Amino acid sequence: MTIIYGIHNCDTVKKARVWLDQANIPYQFHDLRKDGLDEALLVSLAQRSTWEQLINKRSTTYRSLSDDVKLNLTGETAIKVVLEQPTLLKRPLLVNNDELHLGFKPAQYQQVFNHE
16 A cells, blocks of 8 residues: 655645556555644654654754754654654655655656656
8 A cells, every 4th residue: 555644735745646646556645734643653654764864854844943953853852843743744755565755756756656
């Protein structure tokens, strides 16, 4: 099962979903705001990547964090902060065949799904 995690109104998530729809790839969409983000899911995502890769450092949410929080976004601290503010995660997060793929680029998705 392919799952795409993101936020419904995020432009990049919209582009990824359009690509999947046009490629006729079935997927489940998990809206991080509406469907929620719990610690088990977050830990599962973090085990497939690193916090440096998962956190969107260009986001408004990240820029609004204190320097102390930004410097300590690892392990338990990152879990707590991201659970409070899920928009810190890069979007979309695509899980396919138990592999995590961050962000969206058509060429990346073509490779993931072996599409020409």
